[in-house]
Amino acid sequence: MSTSVNKSPGLHHRKGACLLKSVSVFLNIARNAKARSVTSTTRVAPKKQKMTSKEYKCPSKVLDIVKRSSAFSRSETETLYKIYKQLISVNRPAQIVDRSLGSTASINKLSINEGIDRTLFRELLHNTFDLITEDTLMDRIFCVWDKMNVGLLTFDAFFNGLVLFLKGNENEKIEFCFAVYDLNSDGYIVKDEMFQLLKNCLIKHPQDEDPDEGVKDLVELIMKKLDKDKDGKVSLDDFKGSVVEDNLLLQAFGKCLPDERVCDTFLLTI
Incomplete structure (x- = not known):
């Protein structure tokens, strides 16, 4: 069954800003932890937060994630769940279009009644992970996170x-970046995709007669670096081999991973 997501009316910006600010509080506390000797009694949640402790408590299905993954401890997972619940508390109910039925159906009918939408996801990456990139790339990052392809990030996807x-290890990050750059998800990055990714990233000068020519030249240069088997397209194996040789090629078509410094700071907070 094919589904697509209608664009939501958007976030209520004031509420969204307040909730995102609460995530920033987590980060600010960590950045200044050594200087200020923050104690275990430091309060992080905003005073106006109306979510109850019951709503913050991880349901059993979320705690099952802890058993499946050793990436985070139970306490870390519970903290992530609290952040997730804070973020989605400002989301308006989402709707999806079920093409097979020719009608609009509630996400509830697919057992998905809450999640992070594209607008909130963009704010999260901007404000919490200092990841600022152009629209096409941001949308692709969201799509790779949204493996269920419903237009909302469930807690599992988050x-x-x-x-x-x-x-993530080096191999996982290589596969992630490749998936982001593979715009049509066919297993290859071709010149047209490279052009689409790069044309919005480069600074164009008014005096340039044809600014796209510079992009095309860059595409040719990068293709020569990445296309190991010289078949005119970049496979995952091509991409992996190239990145192993030169790590700078990992994000050759735009930034889609946060800096280690930001990640270390976030990890310290949870």
């Missing part, structure tokens, strides 16, 4: 995405 960001 958790797995953070595992990759914060504790």
